[in-house]
């Protein structure tokens with residue numbers, strides 16, 4: 416659980432009133448997450464209870480936030496299951512609490528599924544493809560701030576903390592990804608707004624008639640303009656990998672890819688580069704976890720994720736490279 420900045424009931428009540436969301440009933444710090452301060456806020460309005468999430472952004476600036484919040488609003492308005500951010504009378508979505516940028520979004524129903532089956536993965540794949548299509552006409556742009564430029568900046572910073580064999584893997588993978596990014600196939604990849612961090616803990620499921628039903632994607636604060644296939648790869652690396660070993664889980668991957676492709680079939684360049692993007696996705700989170708682990712920020716309650724997991728995923732992706740056809744179960 417991470418609470419970097421304490422918010423008082425008075426501060427939360429004032430903000431919720433300003434947004435016309437009702438009278439605060441309860442305010443509770445949320446567990447989980449390592450990037451932002453999150454509170455669950457419950458209000459009463461016209462005799463009904465409403466649940467919101469109040470987020471204080473610890474890393475992102477007032478200038479960066481409209482991209483994420485406008486994107487969430489854009490997607491919510493197109494029927495994609497994401498928390499809708501709430502605006503004030505001036506139409507603004509970013510506010511100031513304790514000197515930090517803050518936002519209030521709808522609380523999703525359900526809970527995260529940390530042991531997903533093929534059924535969960537299929538719903539994630541289909542919803543991700545719909546999200547990509549729905550984002551195509553989003554007007555704002557902001558790069559993926561945890562993309563190639565950031566890896567090039569941070570790898571030299573974390574290198575002194577790791578062993579020689581890890582340094583070799585990290586440096587050789589970075590060189591490989593720089594060469595992929597310079598290729599004609601890479602330039603041909605379709606791109607647009609991507610979630611870029613769609614792990615098991617950033618998706619909620621409800622149970623309807625005894626069956627899991629995806630109720631929303633959340634935590635869009637690593638979103639950016641990048642290739643759609645990179646987003647797909649990030650998902651496959653989390654939803655379709657055995658967490659203790661980092662080994663690929665073929666049935667879940669096939670379910671996720673089939674459901675994604677049924678909504679938006681992959682183009683030739685995407686099929687060619689999916690294996691490289693699986694490596695890129697593993698590198699991205701290995702680097703960020705190394706960075707969080709060795710260069711942590713002050714936090715009252717912080718649990719850094721294990722960096723070695725993505726080292727294992729990257730090794731597995733390099734040593735047991737699979738073609739798109741193999742990944743999709745078509746070979």
Ligand SMILES: Nc1ncnc2c1ncn2[C@@H]1O[C@H](COP(=O)(O)OP(=O)(O)OP(=O)(O)O)[C@@H](O)[C@H]1O
Pocket residue numbers: 417445446447448449450451452453468498520521522523524616617633634636
């Ligand atoms: N819109 C929402 N609806 C329901 N629950 C939410 C919502 N947003 C956040 N939460 C809850 O708060 C927890 C922490 O949120 P989140 O993962 O966004 O934090 P973070 O610090 O930004 O995370 P991360 O480390 O994953 O980047 C989630 O695990 C979830 O339980």
Ligand SMILES: N[C@@H](CCO)C(=O)O
Pocket residue numbers: 450612614700703704720
């Ligand atoms: N999903 C990231 C955490 C940052 O959102 C990770 O597992 O490293």
